Amino acid sequence: NLSYQQEPSQYEERHLRYIGPLGKGNFGSVELCRYDPLGDNTGELIAVKRLQPNKQSNMEDFQREIQTISSLHCDYIVKYRGICYSMGRLSMSLVMEYLPYGSLIGYLEKNRQNVNNKRLLLFASQICKGMEYLQSMRYVHRDLAARNILVASETLVKIADFGLTKIIPLDKEYYRVTHPGESPIFWYAPESITESKFSHKSDVWSFGIVLYELFSYCEHSRNPKRLCLQKIGNDMQGPSIAMHLVNILKDGWRLPGPPHCPPRVYSMMLDCWAYSSEERPTFSNLEEQIKTIIQDDREGAKG
Numbered sequence: 001n002l003s004y005q006q007e008p009s010q011y012e013e014r015h016l017r018y019i020g021p022l023g024k025g026n027f028g029s030v031e032l033c034r035y036d037p038l039g040d041n042t043g044e045l046i047a048v049k050r051l052q053p054n055k056q057s058n059m060e061d062f063q064r065e066i067q068t069i070s071s072l073h074c075d076y077i078v079k080y081r082g083i084c085y086s087m088g089r090l091s092m093s094l095v096m097e098y099l100p101y102g103s104l105i106g107y108l109e110k111n112r113q114n115v116n117n118k119r120l121l122l123f124a125s126q127i128c129k130g131m132e133y134l135q136s137m138r139y140v141h142r143d144l145a146a147r148n149i150l151v152a153s154e155t156l157v158k159i160a161d162f163g164l165t166k167i168i169p170l171d172k173e174y175y176r177v178t179h180p181g182e183s184p185i186f187w188y189a190p191e192s193i194t195e196s197k198f199s200h201k202s203d204v205w206s207f208g209i210v211l212y213e214l215f216s217y218c219e220h221s222r223n224p225k226r227l228c229l230q231k232i233g234n235d236m237q238g239p240s241i242a243m244h245l246v247n248i249l250k251d252g253w254r255l256p257g258p259p260h261c262p263p264r265v266y267s268m269m270l271d272c273w274a275y276s277s278e279e280r281p282t283f284s285n286l287e288e289q290i291k292t293i294i295q296d297d298r299e300g301a302k303g
């Protein structure tokens, strides 16, 4: 029988070789390491998320994040590998598969000229499928944004950070957050800003922002936060930025269509940004719409 090295779900700190930084997530930083028990550099490359050594509450959040990601098994969600205890079980790290192409933002900036609408729609449908799976597990992500999407290959992206993810209670349709923390309000649905209410429908709003980021190739000048602040104007007096943002959304303002964005894609974004959460599409509607656009484009290309 072939004896193969079963990937451990317990990683020993002494065999972890630090290589370099990969990025910052919620509550922690992610490092590239090689797990090299044989000590001959033949070990596998892994991504290790370490908890920032500060307030105790982060430890509970981190343990919830580990609980979340270890329960997810989907091609469009970054894979959990295990945990690594260090400092005598005092601190622990989350071990995940290493995705070599890095963040979606960096990838689109670097490869803009050879990523066409078809590929952007493929990425959008993969994120949508990942979110459909998350919804089927009663999770709300609460931080769906291009910064939390990673590129596994030229034709595969994965959702990669579950630091803010919560489970919707069985008797409710939404999760109400008590401590908003430093929230990414420019990706938030209005009800999340005004009532701290998070649901699959608020994740759909954020998915609309991710569509916008995809078709803007994550260009700095079109960054959602930048355009919203421009629209709000720089008068920081009066109501907080959050209330200014809700007001302009209530008045009907939305992010503008990115240059060369197909009209049907922009109208999908606008559907996701329906002020009333019930009017927003579901992730399965969106997936159907994206599939249709891809097929029609293919017909068009043939025609």
Ligand SMILES: CCCn1cc(-c2nc(Nc3ccc(C(=O)NC)cc3)nc3[nH]ccc23)cn1
Pocket (backbone or CB within 6 Å): 022, 023, 024, 025, 026, 030, 047, 078, 096, 097, 098, 099, 100, 101, 102, 103, 106, 147, 148, 149, 150, 160, 161
């Ligand atoms: C999502 C926010 C938190 N975060 C997670 C990661 C991460 N990165 C990578 N690969 C990666 C990253 C960057 C680059 C690069 O070239 N940069 C200039 C190349 C490869 N694999 C990962 N597996 C699990 C998490 C994770 C990075 N930040």
